[in-house]
Amino acid sequence: MKLTVWEISEIERHLEGLNQTKEAALMKTFVQHGSISTYDHVIRVVRFSFYLNRRFHLGAPESELVRGAFLHDFFLYDWHKKGCCGGRLHGFAHPAIALKNAMRRYRLTPVECNIIESHMWPLTLFSIPKSRAAFIVCFADKVCSSYETLAQRKRCG
Numbered sequence: 566m567k568l569t570v571w572e573i574s575e576i577e578r579h580l581e582g583l584n585q586t587k588e589a590a591l592m593k594t595f596v597q598h599g600s601i602s603t604y605d606h607v608i609r610v611v612r613f614s615f616y617l618n619r620r621f622h623l624g625a626p627e628s629e630l631v632r633g634a635f636l637h638d639f640f641l642y643d644w645h646k647k648g649c650c651g652g653r654l655h656g657f658a659h660p661a662i663a664l665k666n667a668m669r670r671y672r673l674t675p676v677e678c679n680i681i682e683s684h685m686w687p688l689t690l691f692s693i694p695k696s697r698a699a700f701i702v703c704f705a706d707k708v709c710s711s712y713e714t715l716a717q718r719k720r721c722g
Contacts, residue, residue, distance in 0.1 A: 566616045576615055579631035584608075588670070591641055601713045603638055609713075610634045613705040618698075625698035626676065633680025634702045636671070639663040660685050660692060 568576075583589065592604035601609075611634040618625045640662045664681040667673060673681075680702045683694040694700045 566613060568612060568616060572615065572619065573612075575627070576611060576631055579628045580611070580635055583632065583635050583671070586670075588639070588641060588666075592639075597638065597713065606709060606713060607635050607638050609709045610637065610702060610705050613709055614698075614701050617701055617705060623697055623701060625696070625701055629674055629676040629680070630698040630701060632671075632673075633677040633698060634705065636667040636673075636677065637663060637681050637684040637702055637706060639667045639681070641666055660689055 577584075589604060592607065593602050595603045597603040597606040611631055614630055614634045615627065617623065618627065618630055638659065640659045660682050664678060667681055668678070676696050676698050679695050680699045683689065683692045683699050684703050684706050686693055686703055694703050
């Protein structure tokens with residue numbers, strides 16, 4: 566996947582007000598998959614979602630796509646810590662937690678809300694993607710998560 570400098574600057578424009586916050590800095594301190602931080606994961610999902618939307622002319626609104634992708638894992642805790650926030654049930658619970666956190670801090674569109682709450686579908690059976698943007702982010706998250714988990718694992722010893 567190759568984005569142009571112009572495309573990256575467009576993504577940055579859509580992220581303005583989100584990726585320079587104390588919460589964004591906090592996301593850099595939590596490991597998401599393998600050795601990848603939550604922040605780096607959401608940026609990968611943002612870029613891959615943007616790329617898919619542009620390259621395949623999918624027609625999702627770019628601002629909502631980028632903002633929803635950035636906020637999809639806005640749960641703001643280390644889910645690896647024992648006894649933290651659902652533990653093994655994190656996969657089921659974190660979309661609702663991320664949505665609640667995002668709604669407290671930002672004005673979200675219905676599309677952005679659906680992106681956040683449905684990104685774990687079909688694991689979250691009743692939170693179904695209802696827009697092109699939500700389907701794109703759901704797919705991009707699966708691809709990025711799989712790559713991060715399988716190819717970017719922390720090396721032991």
